[in-house]
Amino acid sequence: MTNAVPTLKTKRLFLKPLTLEDVPNYSKYFIEYEVIRHLSHVVPWPYPKDGVVDYLETFILPSQGIDRWTWGIFMQNTPSELIGCIDLWREGHPENRGFWLGKPFWGQGLMTEAAEAVTNFAFQNLDFDKLVFSNALGNIRSRRIKEKTGARFVGTRPAKFVDPSLTEAETWELNKNDWQKL
């Protein structure tokens, strides 16, 4: 098992381990209601001024490569500008993965591309047997990524999100054998 978070390269993207240097661009693209509204209610809204740096210092950086793997998403043609984030963690809540992308970049298949690379890493390098995913019922873009990457719909459960009109979460599973077949 690796302790590092390696840079992953896809057709159009670099996924690089998140650092404090990314805070300005993380804040620029993340702190927008359309991005945050679909996330768990534990994410504060209105989003606090130093929220990103606190989140990285408290939750991400101490766990990087230990039980959490968090990548910034960068276009290869603008490799110093973070445009989104994808992360993976060992203990499910019940899920094992989260992601967000800056709104100007939606709808180009970029998160599907990032999710495929991270799924390969989880099964091949970290030896996960199964990944559990989750999204708010009604988050069609996020749901579509699960469908496109071969995940199996498990069911819905009550859940709270930043947007109080979202009251249920969908759960999905993808096991290693099914991913390898895909």
Ligand SMILES: CC(C)(COP(=O)(O)OP(=O)(O)OC[C@H]1O[C@@H](n2cnc3c(N)ncnc32)[C@H](O)[C@@H]1OP(=O)(O)O)[C@@H](O)C(=O)NCCC(=O)NCCS
């Ligand atoms: C969810 C999110 C990461 C998707 O990123 P993305 O790069 O736009 O996703 P992709 O382009 O790879 O795939 C989106 C899919 O949804 C489809 N889609 C987009 N809008 C849609 C709509 N209104 N109805 C149906 N499908 C839609 C797209 O067509 C695409 O599917 P396709 O490739 O089969 O055409 C991005 O919208 C986001 O950051 N949202 C806010 C944060 C969030 O929801 N995070 C996930 C929490 S579970």
